[in-house]
Amino acid sequence: MPDIIICPSCGENNLPDQEFCQYCQTRLQPLTGPLKGADAPIKPGQVPTKKNTAELEPILPQWLRDARDLARKDDQQAAQENLQQPAQSQPASSAKDLLAGLQSQAGDVKESDLPDWLASITGVISKSTKSQTESSDFRWVELGDKNDFAKDESAELSSDEPQPDEKDEVRDWFRNLGSSEQTQQPEQPESIENSFSGSSASDTPDLLRTIGGQEETANSADSADYSETGLGEPPTGIISESLKSTESATSANELPDWLSSDATIPPSTAVEDEPTAMEDVPFDDIEDESEAAALQSPSYTIFEEKSLEPAQEEHPLGWLDTFQPVSAHQPETPIEQADFTPLDFTEDSQVSDNLDELFIDIPDGLSSASEVPRSSIPTADTDSEVIAPDDLPSWVEAMRPVDHGISQLSSQTLESGGALAGLAGVLPAAAGFAPMSKPNAYSIKSQASEEQQAQAALLEQMLTAETAPVPMASFSVLRTSRRLRWFLTFTIFIMIAIPLFLRTQMFSLPVGIPLAVNGALQVAQSIPEDAPVLVAFDYEPARVGEMEAAAAPMFDQMILLRHPHLTFISTNETGAILVERFISGPLAVHNYQSGIQYLNLGYLPGGQIGIRAFAQNPQITAPFDMSFSAAWDSAPLEGVNSLSQFAALIVVTDNADAARTWIEQTESARGGIPFVVISSAQAAPMIQPYYESQQISGLVSGLYGGALFEQYNAGRPGTARSYWDAFSLGMLLAMALVLGGGLWNFSLGLRDRAAAWEAQ
Amino acid sequence: MVISLDLITSVISFLFTLLILSYLIGDNPLFRIAVYIFVGVSSGYVAAVAWWQVIMPRLIYPLVYGSVLERSFIAIPLLGALLILMKIFPRWAGLARIAMAFLVGAGAAVIIAGALIGTLIPQISATINAFDVNSASVRNISVVEVIFNGAFILAGTVFTLIYFHFGASPKADGSMRRLGLIETSAWVGRIFIGITLGTIFAGVFAAALTALIERISALINFFGNF
Known part of the structure; x- marks a missing residue:
């Protein structure tokens, strides 16, 4: 603001025509201008010009006057x-x-x-x-x-x-x-x-x-x-x-x-x-x-x-x-x-x-x-x-x-400003901060009462306890021994490879048939001739050995007995290719042709929503098969417009959640059609309650279920049988190792306790 | 010399089986090579499946060859897909919330409804009906067995649920402990949980053992074919 002069002493604003600050009376207008003309310094030999400066007399300090x-x-x-x-x-x-x-x-x-x-x-x-x-x-x-x-x-x-x-x-x-x-x-x-x-x-x-x-x-x-x-x-x-x-x-x-x-x-x-x-x-x-x-x-x-x-x-x-x-x-x-x-x-x-x-x-x-x-x-x-x-x-x-x-x-x-402009050492360097008087002497002796001191001691003890490190109970960590690992590997490999290589049949197939497997067997034997059967393939390629061994007997029996028209669909991206492998692998002897005896609808996107949509309206949800042809006009799906029109629903999965999803989302749409789940051994315990609740008609789980089913299928295709000795030896070895390891650990615990008791 | 496809696949499967089994000596480049190839092949296959089995038959084909009604139906999921694609651009990422909200809402409704109808209510009903003696004749079992099975299932369900009850009250010595009855029931429930987990572990081991048997059998068959 050019119209306001800021006082260099007090910092207040003053009008430009004021010669002195209206607050602190500090001169605002300099008496001397640039050293030119009349104000130029007097040079040697030059007689100074006398000036009438009487008007400046009042502004002089008193001592100067x-x-x-x-x-x-x-x-x-x-x-x-x-x-x-x-x-x-x-x-x-x-x-x-x-x-x-x-x-x-x-x-x-x-x-x-x-x-x-x-x-x-x-x-x-x-x-x-x-x-x-x-x-x-x-x-x-x-x-x-x-x-x-x-x-x-x-x-x-x-x-x-x-x-x-x-x-x-x-x-x-x-x-x-x-x-x-x-x-x-x-x-x-x-x-x-x-x-x-x-x-x-x-x-x-x-x-x-x-x-x-x-x-x-x-x-x-x-x-x-x-x-x-x-x-x-x-x-x-x-x-x-x-x-x-x-x-x-x-x-x-x-x-x-x-x-x-x-x-x-x-x-x-x-x-x-x-x-x-x-x-x-x-x-x-x-x-x-x-x-x-x-x-x-x-x-x-x-x-x-x-x-x-x-x-x-x-x-x-x-x-x-x-x-x-x-x-x-x-x-x-x-x-x-x-x-x-x-x-x-x-x-x-x-x-x-x-x-x-x-x-x-x-x-x-x-x-x-x-x-x-x-x-x-x-x-x-x-x-x-x-x-x-x-x-x-x-x-x-x-x-x-x-x-x-x-x-x-x-x-x-x-x-630099104010009435003291140009003066040095007049004011202290840190005015207001210098001690003005001697500080008062205070006693450092605590005047707290005994109760207060006791409370302070208690607080100090609490704080000390909070900050003190607490020793944590150490547990002996079971470290993997390289020798033990190689021993177990060598043992399991030998126990598995020998029966497979010798094609031994030392162990008989399981006797008896569980109700869940029996339900699946009933479904496989009770479906109508050439009836459409919907099969959901939802397992990972890593489980293909187990799943094919578990599912092949049932499908073999079903194809042999009823020649169903199989329609495959999968909520897993790799399910469609696994279907082709399954048809061309364990079921290759039946020479099923795509589009005639079976139809692969491929991948069903959307997870649970997709299953729900497919259950409600399968024609709109999955209109084409893998060859990009109209699926619902093909022979396998002839006369099928809804989920309930299938003769049976079979879910082949290694995941309990996939089985649960199919069970839940098709609950209201599938009607009274038989529902069989062929699952991996690891998912069977979680799917078993659905069979107990009669939400599914049968359950075939793992190699055990496949071996059971093979017994009622004249030993076809024989995959479970070929694996059964190795599986039985492997399971026995696992049980022995688990039991032996448990006993060893138990003995170590007893020894430690005895040592501790003696030490006490 | 004609090299059969089965031979090629057998050699490839044999090599990859050895590469995977090399993990026994620890993480090594051979194992990594096999894993990287599996991941790459799987990704490519999934992309091909998504294009040929999802986008083409369910989006592009109806838009090109579909009727007006089909095109109008396709416009809605197409718009949703475009909105989700806006996540690529941070400035327009907010638009994806519309489609995501629809998907999450619809998914939640489907899941909750399915779980309620397909799991909770049937399982509760099954637990209650475990004591239904009329089902004995249907299942061809005796009434005693039905009652025993029902009691066992009921006890396992109740004790397992009690185990997950963590409410406790302070004791005179300052410790926090559950009531004695609940503590005992929880201990029984822990047995059921242990049995269940043991069963699951046995199933997992059986599944893994079966997979290992299948692979070793494939190796043996590979050498047996020569």
């Missing part, structure tokens, strides 16, 4: 004092002293509780007016960049603040340095710091700036560069002048050897090499020496106090403005007129060696800068020579205090 008011008052007081005491301020400026600029800062420093050594560094307690660059100040404040950094940096530097003892030490030598600075104004060549004045001076050690920044023009150029970068760093010349005074005033014991010998370096060498050397020297190395610490403490103190002073941070160019008029109005005084002893820069080989060691890691930018011929070094008094911020070497950028502060703050949380 207070600081601004205080600064105005200070400026007014300083202006009055300058008017009243022109003579006092004149010495600082008349001596072409760059520290004269500190006079204007002295007042601010004093009010900002600067150390005494810094406040009295120039020896003059004077206040200079600061130029008001409120426009840029407002911008910095609202952007939250400069002040925020200053706050953080001040907070960080406060931890590194030197101890009072160190301050006192520094104060002594630095005070001496201030007193002697007026006497030391050696003519120095143009400082190389001008080429990288602003940015490099920010982090350049004081000693480096001391050696390099000697000329006023260079100072003014430095000031311009500082205004360009906006760092608000003090001009290098201030400290360099101070340090130069220190070099002449302090004794060799107070300064390190390498530093004291620096003063003897010729100007050309010192100016070109010293800054680079000092910038490469780590502070840690310097801090090892007490003198180095003493030298660093003033510069750090200056930065620290400056960062702590809001008014001064508001006007990063203010101190430059107060500085420039003084230097600008001062005529360039010859160095000879200065009342000081110039430094005696003599070449020291030892110092050169030390410097060579320090220049091992000279950055490329600095090394190239040091190689620039003096003629190409820009002079500080040319304001047109501007170094764009983008042209600054990377190592200079890295040395900027801003980067230094950011690098330290990188590990902290940086707020």
Whole structure:
């Protein structure tokens, strides 16, 4: 939704024309646009345009407004004092002293509780007016960049603040340095710091700036560069002048050897090499020496106090403005007129060696800068020579205090929106999750009663019992022994093959005739001559040996006696082909012809539904025979229109379910026609109840039934007889094996029980 | 040299008999070959039977040569067959439910009605009529034998049914046991069930033994013919 501005702080929706969030008063409209045109950064040498930003006054924080008011008052007081005491301020400026600029800062420093050594560094307690660059100040404040950094940096530097003892030490030598600075104004060549004045001076050690920044023009150029970068760093010349005074005033014991010998370096060498050397020297190395610490403490103190002073941070160019008029109005005084002893820069080989060691890691930018011929070094008094911020070497950028502060703050949380935008480490990383107070101490002693503890123990016992493995009773598994298997196979094969091969008739056929077989015999003998008989062939080819042996005697007798017209049908896909095998096999002697004496209706689909449909209307259900001829017009089915018109129904099956289906589904359709089932021995026990219930007329089951029937058929066709000895031996062997195995197992059980009883 | 069909079939049957009997040494490639051939031949034969004995005479022939009435009758099973064929396409598989519902409903009705009329009622009646002394003369047996047979059948039926009564009540020691009378009757019923299963096992063994005898006889006859 482009018409709604979402507050980056509270996330609430605001109208696009609102400048502040109506919920949290967070600024929604940025004060600065793209850095173009009027908002473009000020370049070196460019005089900032004064803008009337009074309308922005109300939005400033209270502390900033207070600081601004205080600064105005200070400026007014300083202006009055300058008017009243022109003579006092004149010495600082008349001596072409760059520290004269500190006079204007002295007042601010004093009010900002600067150390005494810094406040009295120039020896003059004077206040200079600061130029008001409120426009840029407002911008910095609202952007939250400069002040925020200053706050953080001040907070960080406060931890590194030197101890009072160190301050006192520094104060002594630095005070001496201030007193002697007026006497030391050696003519120095143009400082190389001008080429990288602003940015490099920010982090350049004081000693480096001391050696390099000697000329006023260079100072003014430095000031311009500082205004360009906006760092608000003090001009290098201030400290360099101070340090130069220190070099002449302090004794060799107070300064390190390498530093004291620096003063003897010729100007050309010192100016070109010293800054680079000092910038490469780590502070840690310097801090090892007490003198180095003493030298660093003033510069750090200056930065620290400056960062702590809001008014001064508001006007990063203010101190430059107060500085420039003084230097600008001062005529360039010859160095000879200065009342000081110039430094005696003599070449020291030892110092050169030390410097060579320090220049091992000279950055490329600095090394190239040091190689620039003096003629190409820009002079500080040319304001047109501007170094764009983008042209600054990377190592200079890295040395900027801003980067230094950011690098330290990188590990902290940086707020990206709201009133705290740009601030880091203000809020805890996990607000709301940090422990707000010490957790209460609770007693770990159980306060449950005995009853509760007993119940808990009972529950624990129950759970333990549930998870405990329960040993399962193991049973001895009867494994098939290869030897036993081969023994049984060999025995059965021998017992079967020998009678078959010898065609023995050791065992007589079964005597007597069961009622079920007798019923089948009666049916076979009682059907009319040439009567149509329906035969259902529903057995698997694997049972063909048994089924043919069981069915052949009955059909042989029936054909011999009654010459029935047989109609075959099967609910098994292979039944039709088995019919042909049966006719051409055991009944081949009768020479029955298809379509004349018998008819094969083939496969009857549908299972029980098909049988039911065939029982109700056989002509529609099975209209064709296997030769795709009209079945019900053929001779075997002549005059037959329904199931009840058949003379008999014979089901030959090896499956009790098939027999049951035929019995059930033809119950109402077959009427009173005889129904005989010729089944396998395995299905006979399940079919026997249907004979007991008189639902079927007879039952011939297995080889036993066939053998019985053969006895009443003059031993025809003789298949059962040929199998009977082998069958009898096989059955005896099976009974012996079963009985012997049972006795063996029983004996093993007795032995185990006896062993267990003895063990007990 | 004329090779008779009987000789070919005898050789093939002999080889396949040996392949099947090779299972005695365990599962082996020869046995697998025989099984795969049987499965393939059976599948092909069933497909041929389905085409020549079902689809052609019962669907295509009436549609081509049948009368209008026959064609109209054939349209219904044809539509059902087409609906069942929709099972091939998952998107249209739901249409097959119509024909399947008809088949399942009709099949259930036929089976239940047949079981009720052909098995349950006649068997119950037979059990009751087992004590019919009038049937003694018909079956040419004595009255005592009729009563004994009826009592035996009744006892076997009742005890077997009691065995399948698994209702029990908790005892004082927490164990679950059936009533004493039911437990005793179930024990008797278990004897009847054991006898029945033994009979079935004997029938199965007899059937398998007969099949084995037939195969060994075929092998002997195969060698005897040479």
